[in-house]
Amino acid sequence: MTVSKPAAGKSISDRKQHPAGVVHESGELAMGELAGLLGYALKRAQLRVFEDFLHCVAPVQLTPAQFSVLLLLDANPGRNQTEIATTLGILRPNFVAMLDALEGRGLCVRTRSPNDRRSHILMLTDKGRATLARAKKLVETQHEARLIELIGEDNRTALLAMLAKIAREF
């Protein structure tokens, strides 16, 4: 129930202890109960992970969002824009420009569905599959590999399971 719990017991004691009362030092700030706030920890970790992802995948010029689109197209060929977008939590209007960029780079194609001429069937191109394969290699061997090195494979699996559960059931 309590939100307080200094993570490593380090941040708070870093601060020079003045006798009770006031004032003004120029050292590190006390994180206080911020260290026990899950949302804050989630946000900071997410920013750091995305930053590293961007750096690792820079050779193929894909953002995390673009990478997720390519992954989903690969796993679900022949779906339309609405299905792909909503599965990723992307609103349909915002998905248009994203697809324009990917299609403009020749990574995927829109084709009118013969069954329902309103929908655009989405498919990876060969170049899209090649780019995705290269990106996956970079993510595996650099991004996720460093993460496993940091917290261990078992912890990474447990972390992934908890995050998925939170996203699904919280």
Add this chain to the structure above:
Amino acid sequence: MTVSKPAAGKSISDRKQHPAGVVHESGELAMGELAGLLGYALKRAQLRVFEDFLHCVAPVQLTPAQFSVLLLLDANPGRNQTEIATTLGILRPNFVAMLDALEGRGLCVRTRSPNDRRSHILMLTDKGRATLARAKKLVETQHEARLIELIGEDNRTALLAMLAKIAREF
């Protein structure tokens, strides 16, 4: 991590109209390797947690970012804007409007430092402390409580530790 490719030639033909039949063809999409991507799980979990935070703290009208500012001001009275902002990863220019809003609501005050008249010393007001106390209660008893109910207190502690480590050392 390396996941097999989707079975070719299966998914596309699923999508035709069966006039008399049940619609078992346009079911859920396969998440594919997306399920193993830490960044994706982090992002989705973070969005969900922030959404719930916003809902739980709605009675006192504080965003996660505003809450983090009040927490930090409470733990570090008498600091200036640059110190508070950078500790939270907020750029100084973007902190101005945030403070305007909080000060406009009477939750904190800026006062010129006597030592260095360039800086603004920040302090919570009584109203700010009261609002923060009320917000903390809501976060503890509703937001974090539900999270513990979902994954358990030990898991929450472990999760927090891993996220902090990632944010710090990754």
Add this chain to the structure above:
DNA sequence: TATTGTTATACTCTATAACTATA
């Protein structure tokens, strides 16, 4: 000259309404 708070600005994300062409 350097720093604090600030303004201005721009770029990305996200969110909603409304249009078009189909159904």
Add this chain to the structure above:
DNA sequence: TATAGTTATAGAGTATAACAATA
């Protein structure tokens, strides 16, 4: 009438440059 893709737009969030007051 309803739906898929699209356009336009508005709002957050975030990033950099530059200016006035102060050091």
